[in-house]
Amino acid sequence: MHPCVFTILSLMMLRLVTVYGYHQLVAVEGGGGDDTNGVIRNKCLDMERHALLLFKAPLQDPDGSLSTWRPDEHDCCQWKGVTCNNQTGHVTELDISDYNLGGEISQSLLNLSYLNFLDLSYNSFGGTIPTFFGSMTRLTDLKLNSNNLNGTIPRCIGSLTELRHLDLSANSFYGIIPPEFGNLTNLQYLYLGVVGRCRVENLHWLSSLSHLQQLGMDGISLAKQNHWVDVISSLQSLSWLSLDGCELSQVMYPYSSSFLNSSSSSIEVLYLGNNSLTSSMYRWLFPLTTNKLQILDLSSNMLDGIPKYLGNLCSLESLSFANNSAVVKFPGFLYTLSGCTSLTLQELDASYNQFIGPLSDDIQKFSSLRHLWVSHNHLNGIISDKVWELPMLEEIDVSSNSFRGAISKNIGKSKAFEIYLSENQLQGVPSTDHMSNLSYVQLIDMNSCNLGPHFPKWVQTLRNLTRLHIANSKISDKIPMEFWDTWPSQLRYLNLSSNNISGEGPDLSSNFDNGSVMDLSSNSFSGPLSNVSSTLALLNLSRNKFNGGISFLCQMVGGFLEVLDLSHNLFTGKLPDCLWHLKLLKVLNLGHNNLSRRLPPSIGYLRELEVLDLYKNNFSGELPLSLKNCTSLNLMNLGANKFSGNVPVWIGENLWGLYVLILRSNNFFGTIPLQLCYLENLQVLDLSMNNLQGTIPSCLNNLTSMVRERFLPPPPPNTYSILTNWIIKKSGNGYSNSSEYVDHATIEWQGDEREFSRSLRLLKSIDMSSNNLTGQIPYELTDLYDLIALNLSKNSLLGKIPLKIGQMKKLLVLDLSKNFFSGGIPSSMSQMSLLNYLDMSFNNLSGRIPTSTQLQSFEPSRYEGNAGLCGPPVSKKCPGDEESEVPLVIGKSKGEGEDVDEVWNWFHIGEGCGFATGFWIACGALLVNSHGRRVFFHFYDGVEDWVYGKVALFIEDLRRVAYM
Structure with a gap:
């Protein structure tokens, strides 16, 4: 007997015995708890409560999400995630999605005989899908999506003949989709978008699912499925189909010619994005696009236009053509859609293409249009006045194009809630009278338009505004004081950055909704700050002329603040000892000010802090021991201050997540603690310009981020990650506010100070220059294969340069000058073909300089102070050299400037x-x-x-x- 069949029969017997035992128990106990009206109370049965406890027992629950599931709590219907039938008391629904659960899925779920809804999505369950699911014949809705289940999809699942809904999406399955799925003849909803390594060998089993209404197979390879269109077209009840990323471009013959004229597809929603499709696919798309089609997604393909028949789909409401390779005129694109589609289309997404031409008057034909997205194209000319007269328009995004001219006076006629005009060559605005008619607008983005030089007064007429972005708009003016009183506590996002706005700092104590964003950076605001709202989530006042103290931080009690950037101002005084109020703070940047004194102990309460940047102030004293409690730190820049004492060992023991550690230009003394070698994620280590003594730790090869290439994937949407950009998104009423904080650090590079920001995560650098270090360079240091900058200059290091230093082939910068190194320059350095900056001057080196394109391309001054060196590029000839001058190896002169070609070579x-x-x-x-x-x-x-x-x-x- 097949193992699957044996398992199912066994579990069916177990279930029969269990149910029989339950009914006997009910008979003995008088009907299982009937009330006076003969209706069972909404209280769970002991047998099912016990089954849930058995299910919980092997689970890993680090967040305590199932804390209400306790043996002493007898009514399991009150447990989190559990729903019971009000009349019978049976558990009917179990919804524990996104609970961060892991471990084994217990077969005790079989005792939940009346379960009709099961959602285990967004957890971390491992292994294969348990075969006992094949015995849950009453189950009508099964969801396991977004777990980390591994292995093949068990064929026993094909025995779930009563299933109506099956969702196995977003897992880590591999192998072939079992054709046994064809046995699930009652299925109405099937989603197999596993985003794994699954494929379909034969799709004919799908034809058996005649009741199927929704089908999702995103990420599953259909590359071998010739005639898949025939199979899909045979499903007469199918209304929703998603085949995103299914390698459809590799299908040779997706349809039979008989379907071209006899299609009766019932599909209303069709997603075909991310398939590398070309316009030749429109022939087989035709059978699936009847007048029932309402949503069509063709995004992220290689299409160069659309066929005429798409303009005759009289039910089409949404068309996504984003991110294709279309180099066509936009008026022609609209003309193609100008059939009956123009009367029904509500959403048009043509962003991120290469469309050219104007946004013409043809747009007026699309009278039902609610959302128009054409951003990031090459559109030019003027924006048609007709677009503002569309009666249903709610959102328009024409940003990042080449539109020019004045913003139309007709904008006042628009009923749009959200208007995006940023990154164009638009200039000026209509009068206040015209703009005041925008009574509907809640969001307006004119970033990088030319609105200046005066501050636009029309802004104050937009009484429903919640988001305003007019950064980099060439405004050189003062803000009217009444501006800050315009909106009654509704403003969620304000970005006035990168202008030349002057005047006293505003009163920031009110007019902001909870979790709001304010960015006034890169202006000329001045004066002190006394009041700041505790409702702000991001406050960026950097690169202004604010002065005075920062005691206002003590007023932000119980706030939402996550990002605070006050850098590049004139703030003075101390960092107040009240930081326990800022428990959500993730970024604290006070760099480039005149703050002084010791860091307060309360800094240790910032347990969520990931960025601490105090660069170039006058802070002094030893680092507070409480700072070791900030275990979430990724970037700590304390450079250019007056900190003293030993470099704390707890940095390496507690702050294990650091990828940037900068202590340069302080008064630290003592030896370099070996505990720094614990920082496996460290990519930038700068201990330069201190009074450090002793030797260079030989354990530096434990800094594995510098040993091997290790690039981290982008963070999930709406999350924070210090290796990319800080993104804050607070949504409400259907739209979101967004801003960002980008890591940056000032680092000595090729002899000059340079600020790295978006490239910081690519940098892997060690700088221990200008200390009192002694001893030799440990040979283990040469194991840092991924290092691109090493500066050990201005120390008292001696001995020979490690022979294997040439294996550090990615070095762009190497500075060993002003030490006591002796012996020859290792011949392995001729392999360092990417060197862009080299300084070995003022040592005791001798012998011939190895021959390579790079080593001979530097100025002789990079080798001066080494009397024993000979050969090009220095003038001293080596013994045995011919009298004739040895020509330099052809290469580019490096000098002090940067050579971006070397980065290219990297x-x-x-x-x-x-x-x-x-x-x-x-x-x-x-x-x-x-x-x-x-x-x-x-x-x-x-x-x-x-x-x-x-x-x-x-x-x-x-x-x-x-x-x-």
């Missing part, structure tokens, strides 16, 4: 394939397609992020190769 090293693989893991499809590339590199600006810029070129190069 990404083309010998193990380039491995690097590219790691980089794809880090960046994923976000960077492969033009959509993600434009978003990810949108913020690159200027010299400080030249490393980041070369990464962009690298990605573009790989993309071209991929599509050749």
Whole structure:
């Protein structure tokens, strides 16, 4: 007998015995608790309560989500996640999704005989899906999505013949989708988007599911499924179909010609995104696109336009064409949709393409349009006045295009709630009279438009405004004081950054909703701050002229503050000892001010703190012991202060998550603690310009982030991650506020100070220069293969340079100057082909300088002070050299300037394939397609992020190769 059959029969017998025993128990106890009316009270049965406790027993519950499931609590119907039938008391629903549970799923669930809804999604269960689910014949809704279940999908699941709903999505299955799913003939809802390594060998089993109404197979390979359109078309009840990322572009013959003219598809919702489809697919799409179709998603493919028949779908309400390769005129695109589709279409997403031309008057034909997204294209000309007259329009996003001219006076006629005009060449605004008619608008984004030089008074007429973004808008003016009294406690987002707004600092004590965002950075505000609202989640006042103390922090009691950036101002005084109020704080940046005295002990209450930046102040004294309680720290920059004492050992013992540690330019003394070697995530270590003594720890090769390439994947949406950008999103009423905090740090680079921001996570650097370190360079240091900058200059180091230093092939910067090194320059250094900055001057080195493109390309001054060195590029000839001058190896002169070609070479090293693989893991499809590339590199600006810029070129190069 097949094992699956034996298991199912056994469990069926167990279930029969259990149910029989229960009914006998009811008979003995007088009907199981009937009240005077003969109706069972809403109180769970002992047998089912016991089954739930058995289910809980093997689970891992780190958050205590099932804390109400206790033996002493007799009514399990009151337990979290449990629902019972009001009349029978039987457990009918078990919803424990997103509880962070793990461990074994117990078969005690079989004793819940009347369970009709089970949701175990968004947990961390492991192993294969338990085979006992095949015996749960009463179950009508099963959800296991977004767990970490591994292994193949068990074929026994095909015995669940009573199932109506089956959801196994977002797991880690692999292998073939069992054709036994075809036995589930009563299924109405089937979702197998496992986002794993599953594939379908034969899709014909799907034809048996004649009652199927919804089907999701996202991420499952259908590459071998010729005629899959025939199978889908045979499902007469199917109304919802999602085949996102199913490798459909590899299907050779997706349909039979007989379906071209005889299709009777009932599909209303169709998702086909992320399949690399070209426009040739429109032939097989035709049978699936009848006039019943309401939602069509063709995003993230390689389509260069749309066919005419899409304009004749008289029920189509939503069309997503985002992130394709279409280089077409937008008026022509609208014309194609101008049939009856133009009367029903409510959502049009054509963003992140290469559309050209204007937003023409043809838009007026789309009278039902509610949402229009055409951002990140190459649209130009003026924005048609007709767009503001669309009677149903709620949201319009035309940002990041090349629209020009004045903003239309007709904007006052719009009924839109959200208006995005940012990143265009728009200038000026209509009069206050016209703008005051925007009584509906709640969000307006004119970032990087030309609104100046005067502060736009029309803003104060928008009484329903909750989000205002007019950063970088060339405003050089003072803000009217009444501006801050315009909105009664409804403002959720205000961004006036990167203008030249002046005047006294505003009263920030009111007018903000809970969890709001305020960014006034990079302006010319001045004066002290006395009152700040405790409802703010992000406050960025950096790069202004604020002065006075920061005692206002003590007023933010019970607040929501998560990000506070007061850097680059003129604040003075001490950091007040009241920080226990800021328990949610994740970023504290007070760098580049005149703050002084010791750090307060209350800083240890910031248990959620991930960024602490106090760079360039006058803080003094030893670091408080309480700081070791900030175990969530990822970046700690205490450089350029007057801190003293030993480098605390608890930094390495407690702050294990650090990836940036900067203690440069202080008064630390003593030896470098070995505990720093515990910081496996450390990528930037700067101990320079202190009074440190002793030797360089040989255990530095334990800093594994510098030993191997390790790029972390992007964070999930709406979460924080210090390795990317800080994102705050507070949603309400259907829309969200967003802002960001980007890590940055000032680091000595090629002899100069430079501020790294978005490229900081790519940097792997050690700087121990300007101390009193002695001894030799430990040979273990050369194991840091991924290091790109090493500065040990201005110490008292001696001995020979390690022979294997050349295996650090990714070094761009190497400074060993002003020490007492002796012997020759190791020949292995000729392998360091990426060196962009080298200084070995003022040591006791001797012998011939090894020959390589890089070593001979530096100025002779980089080798001066070593009387024994000979050979190019120094003038001294080595013994045996011919009288004729030895020509320099052809290469680029490095000097003091930066050479971005060397960064380019860094990404083309010998193990380039491995690097590219790691980089794809880090960046994923976000960077492969033009959509993600434009978003990810949108913020690159200027010299400080030249490393980041070369990464962009690298990605573009790989993309071209991929599509050749």
